[in-house]
Amino acid sequence: MAKLYFNYSSMNAGKSTVLLQASYNYVERGMNTLLLIAAIDDRAGRGRIASRIGLSAEADIFTDATDLHSHVAHAMQRAPVHAVFVDEAQFLTENQVWQLAKVADDFGIPVMCFGLRTDFQGKLFPGSAALLALADALKEIKTICWCGRKATMVARLDLNGQIVEEGEQVVIGGEETYVSLCRRHWTRRQLATSSGAQAHRSEPGPAV
Numbered sequence: 001m002a003k004l005y006f007n008y009s010s011m012n013a014g015k016s017t018v019l020l021q022a023s024y025n026y027v028e029r030g031m032n033t034l035l036l037i038a039a040i041d042d043r044a045g046r047g048r049i050a051s052r053i054g055l056s057a058e059a060d061i062f063t064d065a066t067d068l069h070s071h072v073a074h075a076m077q078r079a080p081v082h083a084v085f086v087d088e089a090q091f092l093t094e095n096q097v098w099q100l101a102k103v104a105d106d107f108g109i110p111v112m113c114f115g116l117r118t119d120f121q122g123k124l125f126p127g128s129a130a131l132l133a134l135a136d137a138l139k140e141i142k143t144i145c146w147c148g149r150k151a152t153m154v155a156r157l158d159l160n161g162q163i164v165e166e167g168e169q170v171v172i173g174g175e176e177t178y179v180s181l182c183r184r185h186w187t188r189r190q191l192a193t194s195s196g197a198q199a200h201r202s203e204p205g206p207a208v
């Protein structure tokens with residue numbers, strides 16, 4: 001039975017790297033994968049899943065309006081699809097998560113979703129909430145806080161490196177950066193040790 005998977009993490013845990021490696025494992029065996037990535041604006045057409053260590057692959061872009069069940073069905077008319085991979089899955093709508101569940105159930109195709117669990121205020125993204133509710137299998141991709149503990153939270157930083165408390169869940173085209181912290185240091189708003197060691201700073205992120 002094909003399953004719907006949700007691989008979740010905080011920022012900079014290497015989600016896209018894991019996704020691309022898993023897709024490659026299929027391709028290496030002569031199978032076809034369908035890669036999808038959420039649009040962070042109104043772009044349409046082809047997108048790209050890129051990892052911080054340099055791997056990348058072309059992907060189809062989806063918006064809130066994309067019917068993902070139909071999208072996969074159309075792709076299957078062109079060529080067999082052996083697995084579906086979704087990056088930035090936190091931006092799925094609840095309906096789209098149901099559509100992906102139907103892809104697994106109706107077509108027998110495993111669907112692997114990768115995304116952030118929570119936003120910079122510690123709240124679930126809509127896509128993540130639906131995936132946590134509906135996925136057959138949940139897996140955490142782990143990364144660490146500057147202190148060495150597992151980082152489960154994401155903080156948004158402004159241009160001055162200060163933690164932002166308020167704002168939209170998704171910022172498009174902003175200058176924010178993001179850093180992953182353990183819950184203790186996220187709660188204390190502590191980005192580094194008191195001795196002055198700097199926290200690892202992330203690249204500018206599209207949206208958290």
Ligand SMILES: [Zn+2]
Nearest residue numbers: 145147182185
């Ligand atoms: Zn910490």
